[in-house]
Amino acid sequence: MARRPFTDKPADPLEEYLCNLTRRRFFGSMASTMGAGLGMNALTGLMADGAQAAITTTDGAREILSNLPHYAPKARRVIYMHMEGAPSQLDLFDYKPVLKDRFDQDLPDSIRNGQRITTMTSGQERFPVAPSMFEFHRRENNEDGIMLSELLPYTGAIAHELCFIHSMHTPSINHEPGITFFQTGHEQPGRPCFGSWMSYGLGSESRDLPAFVVMITQGYGNMQALSARFWGSGFLPSEHQGCKLRAGKDSVLYLTDPDGVSREDRRRMLDLASKINEEEYEKSLDPEITARIAQYEMAYRMQMSVPELTDISKERPETLELYGEDVRTPGTFAANCLQARRLAERGVRFIQLYMRGWDQHGNLPGEIRAQCKAVDQAQAALVQDLKQRGMLDETLVLWAGEFGRTVYCQGPLSETNYGRDHHPRCFSIWLAGGGIKPGISYGKTDDYSYNVIENPVAVHDLHATMQHLLGLDHTRNIYRHQGRDYRLTDVHGEVITDLLV
Numbered sequence: 268m269a270r271r272p273f274t275d276k277p278a279d280p281l282e283e284y285l286c287n288l289t290r291r292r293f294f295g296s297m298a299s300t301m302g303a304g305l306g307m308n309a310l311t312g313l314m315a316d317g318a319q320a321a322i323t324t325t326d327g328a329r330e331i332l333s334n335l336p337h338y339a340p341k342a343r344r345v346i347y348m349h350m351e352g353a354p355s356q357l358d359l360f361d362y363k364p365v366l367k368d369r370f371d372q373d374l375p376d377s378i379r380n381g382q383r384i385t386t387m388t389s390g391q392e393r394f395p396v397a398p399s400m401f402e403f404h405r406r407e408n409n410e411d412g413i414m415l416s417e418l419l420p421y422t423g424a425i426a427h428e429l430c431f432i433h434s435m436h437t438p439s440i441n442h443e444p445g446i447t448f449f450q451t452g453h454e455q456p457g458r459p460c461f462g463s464w465m466s467y468g469l470g471s472e473s474r475d476l477p478a479f480v481v482m483i484t485q486g487y488g489n490m491q492a493l494s495a496r497f498w499g500s501g502f503l504p505s506e507h508q509g510c511k512l513r514a515g516k517d518s519v520l521y522l523t524d525p526d527g528v529s530r531e532d533r534r535r536m537l538d539l540a541s542k543i544n545e546e547e548y549e550k551s552l553d554p555e556i557t558a559r560i561a562q563y564e565m566a567y568r569m570q571m572s573v574p575e576l577t578d579i580s581k582e583r584p585e586t587l588e589l590y591g592e593d594v595r596t597p598g599t600f601a602a603n604c605l606q607a608r609r610l611a612e613r614g615v616r617f618i619q620l621y622m623r624g625w626d627q628h629g630n631l632p633g634e635i636r637a638q639c640k641a642v643d644q645a646q647a648a649l650v651q652d653l654k655q656r657g658m659l660d661e662t663l664v665l666w667a668g669e670f671g672r673t674v675y676c677q678g679p680l681s682e683t684n685y686g687r688d689h690h691p692r693c694f695s696i697w698l699a700g701g702g703i704k705p706g707i708s709y710g711k712t713d714d715y716s717y718n719v720i721e722n723p724v725a726v727h728d729l730h731a732t733m734q735h736l737l738g739l740d741h742t743r744n745i746y747r748h749q750g751r752d753y754r755l756t757d758v759h760g761e762v763i764t765d766l767l768v
Contacts, residue, residue: 336469340738341702341768342663343472345465346607346618348646351446352491352625353694355672355687358399358635360695361433361716362414366398366674370682374675378717385440387628387677388688394675396715397685400632409706418639421647427706428650428659429697430766434710434719437670437691437726442491442626445669445691449726450497452755459501459746461730462617464755466500466507468744469737473614475572477510477565480615482603486624486641488634493621502748506558506565509619512606514598518577522570533570537563576609589652591644601645608652611662625668628677629686650699663701663736670694674715693719696729702736702768709766724763731760736767 357363374394388394405412406426413431415423422429439445444454451458459467462479471478481498498509512518524533541560548556579587579595582605587594593601600622607618622642627634646666653659671694672687693712699705711721731741734755741760745752 336738337740337743338738340736341660342700342736343661344611344616344618345462345663345665345701345733345737346611346620346649347461347665348604348620348622348642348667349446349449350625350642350666350668351493351621351623352442352486352489352627353445353668353670353672353689354625354638355399355627355631355635356433356693356695357672357674357687357716358401358631359416359419359639360431360697361693361712362403363398363674363714363716364403365714366396369396370398371395371680374715374717378713378715380718382692383440384673385689388673388675391677394673395680396674397676397680397687400683400685407706408708413708416639418636419643421644425647425650428654429699430703430705431695431697431708432710432724432729432766433693433695433708433712434721434723435667435671435694435696435726435729436719436723437694439670440689440691442669442689443494445689446491446497449667449669451501452727452730452757452759456494456496457501458753459503459507459755460496460498460509461733461755462498462509462619463500463503463507464744465617465734465737467503467746468734468739469616471614471616473616475568476576476610476613476615477569478616479507479509479619480610480617481509481511481619481621482606483511483621484598484600484603484623484641486622487637488624488630489626489628490623491626493623497621498619502753503746504554504558506561509617512573512577514602518573519566519569522566522573524570530570533567537567572613576613577606579605579609586652590648593641593645599645600642601648604645604649605652608649608656608658611653611658612656627672627686628688630684631686632684653700659700661701663703663733664699665696665733666698667696668694671716674717690717692717698766703766704768707766709763722765725759727756727760728763731756732763732766735762 372395374396379394399416402417403414404417404423406415406423408426408429413426415426437445437448439448439454447456448454450460466478479498483493495511498511500508510519513520517523524530540563544556544560590601590605593599594605596602600620603620607620610618624634624638650659650664653662653664670689670691673690677686677688693716709722710719710724712718713720734741734744741754741756745754
């Protein structure tokens with residue numbers, strides 16, 4: 268069942284305590300009716316379609332059992348491809364032909380307008396304009412078409428399914444706060460990430476897999492560190508944090524039973540641990556205890572579900588060919604895109620793919636070629652695969668980095684080589700499926716791809732719009748922590764209705 272927070276929260280700790288006592292009586296009566304040892308997580312298994320019930324309580328927030336979102340959702344799940352390091356919009360999506368005639372000219376002060384830049388280029392004497400050295404081609408997108416880089420031929424072939432936003436902007440100018448902001452809606456660490464908010468707000472459609480799964484691909488060139496807190500639950504109960512699937516033999520560490528431990532032994536151990544934890548919860552009312560019970564039970568079921576998930580031997584040859592030759596190599600972006608589709612089929616609510624290596628301060632032409640070759644066919648195949656299976660309409664796909672890249676060159680500039688610094692003022696992303704209008708471009712930047720000049724979209728606006736498509740009112744998907752109501756969009760965010768079908 269879906270997980271919904273109350274808006275009328277208890278006024279004082281005593282009322283909160285009495286609410287929890289009521290909850291304990293409910294589970295006790297269920298246990299006496301259906302058999303001893305039912306426990307809070309075992310109730311999950313009795314729900315229709317294996318959906319999870321809300322089973323945790325915390326400071327000022329009470330669980331309720333409801334199977335209704337705020338309104339009818341267009342999407343049931345999200346696949347979010349995060350290009351860590353910030354891809355250059357100028358070399359991929361934001362076509363600026365006038366720059367060809369401005370090679371090595373100084374960026375006009377009227378364009379920069381005193382805006383802050385990073386310390387990596389603040390000491391440069393000049394800010395020479397570096398036009399993209401790559402050709403752009405018109406792709407079928409709408410009546411006018413869209414110009415996309417030659418580096419993305421497969422993505423260009425499905426442009427009619429995509430919605431391009433050229434007017435994204437963010438306050439963050441460096442990677443760590445930039446990724447943190449894009450994931451959590453706040454530059455400082457400690458808040459729940461997007462996937463955790465969706466797990467909390469919508470619950471899970473899968474009994475045997477987590478609601479939120481993360482996979483990582485190593486890229487080429489300069490790679491920023493990936494912190495586990497990017498998929499952390501922050502102050503939400505820990506059951507909502509992302510589960511990282513690794514490449515290789517053990518997709519999840521310590522999931523396999525040790526030698527000499529049978530399945531029956533494991534079940535008896537978990538039953539005993541659950542009994543002890545439930546007794547402790549009766550005393551302390553600590554919500555992390557119920558989260559622990561749920562996680563133990565999920566790990567037990569994942570011992571069977573994860574090996575089946577990662578076994579692609581039964582995939583049709585034409586499907587594997589669609590994703591490209593790298594699909595058989597675990598950990599590649601192609602392999603992770605295929606796993607994303609398989610996770611979506613099995614009811615996982617939020618699937619996040621990280622592709623590292625887009626931080627191209629120097630040698631951009633060489634590194635971006637390798638990066639695009641690694642992702643282009645696979646990301647296009649994922650959209651096509653979802654479409655062929657009738658899943659795209661219910662799957663919201665997002666492709667984004669944490670910010671963009673400057674039009675001016677960082678370091679030496681030549682006609683065959685250049686680098687670009689961080690640029691938060693404007694960048695491009697794309698979405699597909701899940702109630703998003705296909706075949707449109709939204710927002711515009713100036714001739715230098717430096718400032719947004721039409722239809723700006725903030726990160727909070729993107730988060731509000733995506734939650735809307737999932738059936739959630741972003742102003743009501745809240746959680747009380749330390750006396751304050753929190754949400755993914757903080758006190759900001761507007762739904763961009765022009766993007767919706």
